Amino acid sequence: MSERIAIVTGAASGIGKAIATALVQNGDSVVIADIDQEQGWATATEIDGHFVQVDLLQPAACRRLVDETIDRYNRVDILVNNAGFQHIDPIDQFPLEVWKNMLAVMLTAPFLLTKYVWSSMQANAWGRIINIASIHGRVASPFKSGYVTAKHGLIGLTRTAALEGGQHGITVNAICPAYVKTPLVENQIADQTRTRQLSPQEVIEQVMLSPAAIKRLITSEEVAALVIYLCSEAAGVVTGADWVIDLGWTAR
Numbered sequence: 417m418s419e420r421i422a423i424v425t426g427a428a429s430g431i432g433k434a435i436a437t438a439l440v441q442n443g444d445s446v447v448i449a450d451i452d453q454e455q456g457w458a459t460a461t462e463i464d465g466h467f468v469q470v471d472l473l474q475p476a477a478c479r480r481l482v483d484e485t486i487d488r489y490n491r492v493d494i495l496v497n498n499a500g501f502q503h504i505d506p507i508d509q510f511p512l513e514v515w516k517n518m519l520a521v522m523l524t525a526p527f528l529l530t531k532y533v534w535s536s537m538q539a540n541a542w543g544r545i546i547n548i549a550s551i552h553g554r555v556a557s558p559f560k561s562g563y564v565t566a567k568h569g570l571i572g573l574t575r576t577a578a579l580e581g582g583q584h585g586i587t588v589n590a591i592c593p594a595y596v597k598t599p600l601v602e603n604q605i606a607d608q609t610r611t612r613q614l615s616p617q618e619v620i621e622q623v624m625l626s627p628a629a630i631k632r633l634i635t636s637e638e639v640a641a642l643v644i645y646l647c648s649e650a651a652g653v654v655t656g657a658d659w660v661i662d663l664g665w666t667a668r
């Protein structure tokens with residue numbers, strides 16, 4: 417396939433931006449979908465993508481994103497469900513509104529976008545759907561009930577869609593990273609150096625990566641490289657899998 421059309425959600429920064437960049441470098445046309453207008457335009461200009469501003473909380477925005485992509489390019493070949501956010505609170509204090517928003521952005525939006533791109537992929541007998549879950553789609557941590565629930569659900573959606581997509585040439589996979597060096601995590605490191613009186617390296621090794629075999633953060637580019645593989649022809653028989661990139665976290 418010469419030119420493929422990809423939608424990457426949450427592509428204004430972090431992991432999504434790295435995935436969008438890698439796809440553009442691969443020769444694909446990329447729709448950068450994000451709520452952040454300023455950063456979204458900046459990323460689209462920087463990497464030569466096409467920005468569509470969306471709030472994935474809204475089902476109608478999911479519909480509009482796919483419609484606008486098909487209006488512009490006539491097809492969707494690749495969907496990367498990446499947008500997400502974190503909220504930390506004990507269960508008895510976890511706000512219902514935050515819980516609902518987490519499930520809406522990280523579970524319902526991937527479902528709706530999968531539903532809406534399906535007919536285009538089916539018509540072309542080719543599609544790649546990649547869900548950026550998390551190691552918290554496989555294991556839990558305290559105080560992250562909304563995030564852990566949404567990410568576990570996303571793996572269930574991945575497996576179901578993979579079973580339905582096989583006969584149509586559509587593969588569906590999830591990627592489950594541990595800590596990735598994004599602006600979000602870098603801010604957490606800076607905070608912890610102050611509160612714990614540790615060096616940045618000590619925060620990474622002793623606080624964030626204590627269960628990991630490899631004591632460094634993952635880069636966004638390392639996640640993007642796996643996306644490129646999963647979008648390749650070589651990965652045509654790989655589907656329904658949750659790909660762990662966790663520095664050995666869950667090996668024990």
Ligand code: NAD
Nearest residue numbers: 426428429430431450451471472498499500550595596598
């Ligand atoms: P990030 O905050 O840098 O990027 C997330 C992007 O999603 C932002 O650009 C944000 O504007 C966008 N977004 C948030 N809510 C949105 C909404 N309602 N509508 C549209 N866009 C919205 O974070 P990141 O670290 O790059 O995370 C990307 C994905 O990777 C998330 O799903 C996250 O759960 C997952 N992940 C991250 C890590 C990590 O350590 N950074 C580890 C495992 C999984």
